Amino acid sequence: MKLLKLLYYIPEFLVFYLIKLLQSNFQMAYIILSPKMNTTAEFIEFPLEVKSSAGLLLLTNLVSMTPGTLSADISNDKKILLIHALLMSNDQNTVGEIESIQKRILRLTN
DSSP states (O other): OHHHHHHHHHHHHHHHHHHHHHHHHHHHHHHHHSSSOOOBOEEEEEEOOOOSHHHHHHHHHHHHHSTTEEEEEEOTTSOEEEEEESBGGGHHHHHHHHHHHHHHHHHHHO
């Protein structure tokens, strides 16, 4: 049964990843090329549910693929991910996207 779930979740995850990659590249290109760079950078402390090393690696890489965000640090107890966000005007949207990524990773690693 677990193999069947993985056969569904892995392709779904790859499609999700590719879409996020394209969105990130286009959104960052727009920000960089716009005459006014209206950015409000801040750090976010994001609570982690992912515990496995592979899951944390995947999460930190995908957070860096989310438009305007970059994984900065993981706490020693692996409970908090420090994220640098370039566009804090849409704070809830950024946190919502990261929660969505984390949920997908949990499905793959649990």
